[in-house]
Amino acid sequence: MSTRLYLDTPLTAGTTLALPPGAARHVQVRRLQPGDALLLFDGSGAEWPAEVAAMGRSEVTVRVGAPLAVERELPFAATLALGMPANDRMDALVEKATELGVARIQPLVCERSVLRLDGERAERKQAHWQAVAVAACEQCGRTRVPQLLPVRPLAGWLADGAAQQALGTRLLLSPRPGARPLAEALAADAAFCSLSGPEGGLSPAEEAEAEAAGFAAVGLGPRVLRADTAPLALLAWAGLRV
Template sequence: MPRFHCPEPLQTGAELDLPASAARHVQVLRMQPGQSLTLFPGAEPHSNAQYQATIVQMGRQNVRVHVDSVEHADREARPTIHLLAGMPANERMDWLVEKATELGAACITPIAAERSMLRLKGERAEKKQAHWRAIAIAACEQSGRNTVPTVAASISLKDWLQAQPAPDDGHAVAVQRLVLTPQGAQHSLAQWWQQRQAAAAEGSVDAVQVLTGPEGGLSEAELQLAVAHGFVPVSLGARILRSETAPLACLALLTAA
């Protein structure tokens, strides 16, 4: 059944016009009155809710639906993963956002690293952020995910670290920080994950922040800064993976059922 993101307030028994983007998609698919579709708000407080609806009217510019029922389907990854991705160039970042969404990343923050070829400021940065959010929404529609990940504005690693809450701020969530690097890592990601699972009785990891580099990797200064702020260096094995491949390999391992 076709799935569409609908951030409008939804409740069973209601009728509403779909948002313009969803309406255009329905029209492209040449759907007709009487056909069913699935809607999901994609955000709190109903991030796991999906609604079954029936098309009641097709106009030139609008599509009206009746909301028939609701169900809750939690398809989110455990642990919660925040991907801090050193921005690769051009369409590679688009691809990374799409696949990271499919694999369950809860938040994607584009990091403007020293070696990033993509540089964003002002209006261009805002347009890119909106573009990546649209990619994430489409990936949720395709993959069956009901929660749209946060796609943050691009930021330098230093500025991101400075904006983080202090360790003693009272937050109870257990967060582990990892930085993917082919050099200087004492453990592979697989070894680290096995150790964490073995130690689950002592306290599970609720969230993981994964830092990856752009083409050419993180600079030595950035790596040292990350380690100084609690990021544990881990590797992905003997091969050197592309900047858009490494974070996906990490996500796949951490979110595998």
């Protein structure tokens, strides 16, 4: 399998460029040599075949070839809005959601959240999770990197009309009796946003606020799934239907 690297800069065929430090280090760890092939992508939806032109002590230069049209995205935009699970579970969720084709992830602080972030700590975590998504794209073959949105309190996010635009079908993942089966609530190929809670779930008041904002309660079956499992189960189900 070719080494795939994401570069946060527009790529142009026929150019020679020095890789940024992180990408250069990756090439060195893989022990690539001048003349070896690799694939580059910049998030625009294409791949650029390239080859190593020169290796220095810390610098790696590559020659960029002509772009290849590649489409590995889901045919709909999937947004996961979720109460952040604690410890390393959020890292794993971001990685797996990226592999499954998520377009956006909205981390939320909820009433029962164990992980509570704000200020500089929230910004550092957002940047870290964005890097996790990039690494997952390099591994799984995606050419578009999902967006990790800034951490927000649930109530403020639900009340923000701009944030609620263009979300598609709005689904509230709820274990309560009476929630509609997912298959009845989401059409195939439909853009959607799923809202799910942290450990302990959303409070009754939060579920009521979500429903008032247009989210329809849906169930994922008779078992109670963990905070980091439920949104991935929905995303996998939606992606496998297309």
